[in-house]
Amino acid sequence: MADLGVMALLLGLALSAYSAVGSIIGEKRGMAELVVSARRALYMTTLAAAVASGALINAFVQNDFSIKYVADHSNTLMDRAFVWVAFYAGNEGSLLYILLTLSIITALSVWFAPKRLARSMPWTIAILAVIQLFYFGVLAFVASPFELLGTVPGDGRGINPLLTHPGMFSHPPLLMGGLIAITIPFAFVSGAMIAGNYGDDWIDVARVSAIISWGVLGTGMLLGAWWAYTILGWGGYWAWDPIENVALMPWLVMTAFIHSVMVQKRRGMFRMWNVALLNIAFVLAQLGMFINRGGPVVSVHSFAASTLGVIFLIFMLASLVFAFALFLWRMPEMKSDRAMESFISREASFLINNFLFLSVMAVTLWGVLFPLFSDLARDVSVSVSAPYFDRANGPVLLGIVIMMGIGPLLPWRKSSARSLKQWFMWPTLVGVLTIVVLVALGVQRPVAILAFGVVAFVATAISEEWWRGTAARHQAGDNWLLAWWRLVNGNRPRHGGYIVHISILMLGLGIIGTNFYQQRTDGALSLGESLVIDNYRIEYVGNGDESRRDRIAQWAEMSVYRIDTNDYSTEIAVARDEGLSGFTLENSEVRPNDELIAQIQPWHGFYPDFNMASVRSGIRSTIVEDLYVIPRDFLADGRISLAVSINPLAWWLWASGPFFILGTMVALWPQSSVERRSKHQKVPAAPDDNEGEL
Amino acid sequence: MASRYPFVLSGSRAFPGKSIAISTSLFLLVLAFSAGGCIREEDITLEQRAHQLAGELMCPVCEGQTIDGSNAQIAQDMRLKVRERLDAGDTNANIRDYFVVRYGEEILAAPKGSGFNLLAWIVPVVIVLGGIGIALTMINNMRKSTERSAVPTAPAEDDLSMYLEQVDKDLGVADQANQSDKAHS
Numbered sequence: 001m002a003d004l005g006v007m008a009l010l011l012g013l014a015l016s017a018y019s020a021v022g023s024i025i026g027e028k029r030g031m032a033e034l035v036v037s038a039r040r041a042l043y044m045t046t047l048a049a050a051v052a053s054g055a056l057i058n059a060f061v062q063n064d065f066s067i068k069y070v071a072d073h074s075n076t077l078m079d080r081a082f083v084w085v086a087f088y089a090g091n092e093g094s095l096l097y098i099l100l101t102l103s104i105i106t107a108l109s110v111w112f113a114p115k116r117l118a119r120s121m122p123w124t125i126a127i128l129a130v131i132q133l134f135y136f137g138v139l140a141f142v143a144s145p146f147e148l149l150g151t152v153p154g155d156g157r158g159i160n161p162l163l164t165h166p167g168m169f170s171h172p173p174l175l176m177g178g179l180i181a182i183t184i185p186f187a188f189v190s191g192a193m194i195a196g197n198y199g200d201d202w203i204d205v206a207r208v209s210a211i212i213s214w215g216v217l218g219t220g221m222l223l224g225a226w227w228a229y230t231i232l233g234w235g236g237y238w239a240w241d242p243i244e245n246v247a248l249m250p251w252l253v254m255t256a257f258i259h260s261v262m263v264q265k266r267r268g269m270f271r272m273w274n275v276a277l278l279n280i281a282f283v284l285a286q287l288g289m290f291i292n293r294g295g296p297v298v299s300v301h302s303f304a305a306s307t308l309g310v311i312f313l314i315f316m317l318a319s320l321v322f323a324f325a326l327f328l329w330r331m332p333e334m335k336s337d338r339a340m341e342s343f344i345s346r347e348a349s350f351l352i353n354n355f356l357f358l359s360v361m362a363v364t365l366w367g368v369l370f371p372l373f374s375d376l377a378r379d380v381s382v383s384v385s386a387p388y389f390d391r392a393n394g395p396v397l398l399g400i401v402i403m404m405g406i407g408p409l410l411p412w413r414k415s416s417a418r419s420l421k422q423w424f425m426w427p428t429l430v431g432v433l434t435i436v437v438l439v440a441l442g443v444q445r446p447v448a449i450l451a452f453g454v455v456a457f458v459a460t461a462i463s464e465e466w467w468r469g470t471a472a473r474h475q476a477g478d479n480w481l482l483a484w485w486r487l488v489n490g491n492r493p494r495h496g497g498y499i500v501h502i503s504i505l506m507l508g509l510g511i512i513g514t515n516f517y518q519q520r521t522d523g524a525l526s527l528g529e530s531l532v533i534d535n536y537r538i539e540y541v542g543n544g545d546e547s548r549r550d551r552i553a554q555w556a557e558m559s560v561y562r563i564d565t566n567d568y569s570t571e572i573a574v575a576r577d578e579g580l581s582g583f584t585l586e587n588s589e590v591r592p593n594d595e596l597i598a599q600i601q602p603w604h605g606f607y608p609d610f611n612m613a614s615v616r617s618g619i620r621s622t623i624v625e626d627l628y629v630i631p632r633d634f635l636a637d638g639r640i641s642l643a644v645s646i647n648p649l650a651w652w653l654w655a656s657g658p659f660f661i662l663g664t665m666v667a668l669w670p671q672s673s674v675e676r677r678s679k680h681q682k683v684p685a686a687p688d689d690n691e692g693e694l
Numbered sequence: 695m696a697s698r699y700p701f702v703l704s705g706s707r708a709f710p711g712k713s714i715a716i717s718t719s720l721f722l723l724v725l726a727f728s729a730g731g732c733i734r735e736e737d738i739t740l741e742q743r744a745h746q747l748a749g750e751l752m753c754p755v756c757e758g759q760t761i762d763g764s765n766a767q768i769a770q771d772m773r774l775k776v777r778e779r780l781d782a783g784d785t786n787a788n789i790r791d792y793f794v795v796r797y798g799e800e801i802l803a804a805p806k807g808s809g810f811n812l813l814a815w816i817v818p819v820v821i822v823l824g825g826i827g828i829a830l831t832m833i834n835n836m837r838k839s840t841e842r843s844a845v846p847t848a849p850a851e852d853d854l855s856m857y858l859e860q861v862d863k864d865l866g867v868a869d870q871a872n873q874s875d876k877a878h879s
């Protein structure tokens with residue numbers, strides 16, 4: 001197996017080198033056949049990467065512990081399902097996975113590339129081939145997953161215990177895939193720049209491939225956050241950890257891009273800008289690869305840590321130099337067809353939106369780099385973690401959400417005072433009303449109340465547009481649902497975008513709730529005792545053992561009661577006096593208004609080989625709040641030590657995911673020419689459809 | 695404003711007003727309901743303050759985690775220490791200083807806003823204000839160059855109102871709307 005894998009890697013190396021060189025020489029010397037052959041070689045690299053990956057997966061499935069990487073990342077005890085995905089649990093294998101993804105999407109995008117890009121394709125292919133060459137080279141010579149062990153161990157070390165979770169099947173492949181997929185739009189645009197194709201020919205390919213990579217990356221981040229929430233046992237989902245940040249930064253820049261590319265498409269503006277955004281996103285994706293593979297910053301999430309840092313640093317710097325040299329070289333040629341006419345226009349709002357996204361990216365980058373900077377400048381170590389990023393990025397993120405309400409309501413070019421009044425009256429009213437209602441209800445924390453108001457403002461803005469369009473179609477005879485569907489279908493990119501915006505609002509609700517209103521308490525319970533927090537009573541009723549050879553694992557059975565705090569007023573008063581948010585009851589007798597609402601089973605495992613604990617929190621989730629029980633430890637005296645929190649609105653974080661995916665797919669769904677022609681004639685075009693089809 | 699779009703409450707075809715009002719109240723209801731989870735007693739307990747502080751102190755032995763999130767022995771000890779100092783009546787700043795003296799600046803999850811570390815806080819402000827400044831200047835310059843080159847611009851009526859008129863026509867409320875418009879102009 002190992003031999004086959006090594007051979008496949010070497011073959012891929014040769015093929016991608018040939019493809020890169022052949023494509024460039026063929027294009028320069030006008031040798032059409034060489035260009036074709038170079039392109040076919042690039043298809044073949046997919047096969048090489050697939051064979052290498054197949055060999056590695058097979059070695060895992062066969063428990064072939066003669067291969068070091070297999071012995072380091074699996075054993076015979078682990079659940080069989082994870083054997084299939086353990087190959088991306090560590091550094092070498094995850095690089096192979098990245099290469100496999102890259103070669104597949106390369107082949108697909110080259111195959112489906114539109115004819116009118118023929119002139120720049122050889123350059124695009126050369127760029128893609130060089131990037132593949134880098135990965136084949138690293139895998140073949142520096143970080144081979146097929147290295148053999150001198151003596152074959154009886155069993156492997158096993159997989160990192162944090163990784164045996166359903167998240168393993170989705171988060172790593174999506175995140176790595178999303179990051180590497182940014183290569184595709186970058187390669188197409190750079191190819192066009194080299195070939196001197198300055199027009200808008202590349203726009204559709206770039207938009208589609210950008211949105212795909214962006215959607216995949218976004219979904220991967222959300223799944224990572226969910227994974228952290230359910231397994232890491234610190235009660236949070238986003239820690240502004242460097243690895244999280246390096247995934248977020250390219251995503252932010254890509255978000256800016258998919259908006260500003262609309263301006264190029266509709267108005268022929270922002271060309272240069274769009275090219276620059278893709279360059280930045282690509283370089284940031286490379287930065288991510290670098291930081292995760294032995295970069296100079298500390299992270300809790302270093303499953304792939306290694307000493308490859310230098311190589312990836314060099315590759316990142318090379319991409320940086322290449323991208324910007326190309327950009328500066330071609331900049332004079334890229335002109336806008338038109339110019340901005342007014343501050344109050346959609347294109348102006350997109351420009352502001354872009355700068356806000358870039359600001360968050362730059363501030364985040366600054367936060368990631370500041371500790372290094374401090375080390376170098378004055379030899380003092382500092383930490384830059386969540387409290388910093390919350391404060392530095394929070395206001396701008398809120399600004400982005402506000403713009404998300406304003407931008408879509410503005411027409412292209414410029415707007416009249418009258419139309420502004422018409423469109424902004426309701427959102428503003430509802431936003432303000434929300435704030436008033438929340439204050440009247442006695443909700444605390446001004447910043448959070450403001451943020452709720454903003455969410456309401458944007459939600460109303462979207463509903464208003466949907467409402468008007470749907471009602472118009474409804475009057476024309478469709479039923480409500482059909483009317484809405486026709487509206488969405490009539491301009492999928494736009495309405496898909498709105499669905500995504502709604503998902504961001506849902507995410508926003510969750511972020512506000514969990515950040516501003518979380519309540520926590522700690523406690524240790526013996527069997528039969530209860531912990532009370534707010535209006536919950538959690539009773540420890542039983543436990544079980546799930547230890548295996550590689551772990552000491554236990555779970556607890558707990559009954560969750562909703563209580564009437566009046567039944568517990570004496571205890572609550574005592575706890576308040578002591579400054580506690582929760583308290584323990586030795587006697588768990590059921591009081592009159594206690595109502596059993598859930599059973600939860602928090603689980604705790606310790607893995608001696610890894611000297612590492614892994615937990616599954618007990619979560620009782622409703623759309624209002626989550627009761628979240630972390631089993632910190634099973635103590636020697638038989639008690640279980642718990643950290644309990646109430647996380648308001650946490651449900652919305654995860655509910656946003658399906659909407660995010662749905663909206664992205666709607667925006668991407670191709671519009672067939674037949675449909676375009678048969679569009680309802682009677683129904684008015686959307687506000688800006690007079691400038692041609694999107 | 696008597697009639698046009700959102701507030702038309704009279705007449706059977708006056709679609710936007712009534713229904714927007716209904717959907718808005720529905721929305722508010724949902725919001726108020728979910729806000730239910732966010733109503734808390736006003737004074738923060740010492741325990742909440744302890745958690746908040748624990749989230750601002752790094753765990754010295756775990757990479758990139760705060761003591762609030764970590765279960766390492768030292769993190770547990772530090773949490774107890776935080777609690778002890780709070781009970782003794784220390785302010786948050788006192789407690790942070792207490793740990794800085796013992797573990798160095800690295801123990802703070804966010805650098806202090808003074809001395810060299812002020813840079814950590816100033817640069818973001820510069821980035822954001824600078825970014826917005828550049829964006830506004832760019833728009834302004836482009837706008838001026840449009841004026842200078844006197845590109846013929848669109849008719850005074852903008853895209854949105856044309857759209858709205860079309861909607862009105864389809865709904866048969868156009869006349870009414872136009873009349874009220876005239877009455878007001």
Ligand code: HEM
Nearest residue numbers: 094162172175224225227228243244247288289292303304
């Ligand atoms: C908000 C949460 C998270 C974010 C933003 C995030 C980000 C990332 C990124 C950027 C990568 C790709 C790195 C690369 O290959 O260059 C990655 C890979 C991976 N992540 Fe996460 N992650 C998150 C949470 C988690 C959690 C909670 C786990 C497991 C407990 C996890 C496990 C993995 C694994 C196994 C890989 C593949 C191996 C590797 O490349 O390190 N992630 N994640």
Ligand code: HEM
Nearest residue numbers: 258349350353400403404407408493494496497500504667
């Ligand atoms: C995190 C925040 C945001 C996300 C994830 C997001 C996402 C999206 C997506 C995916 C689309 C569809 C794009 C396409 O199909 O090509 C879209 C469209 C749109 N976005 Fe955003 N957006 C965000 C913030 C904003 C902001 C701040 C603005 C304000 C200017 C805005 C204005 C728009 C508009 C006007 C459209 C529809 C354009 C059209 O087709 O008419 N978005 N958005």
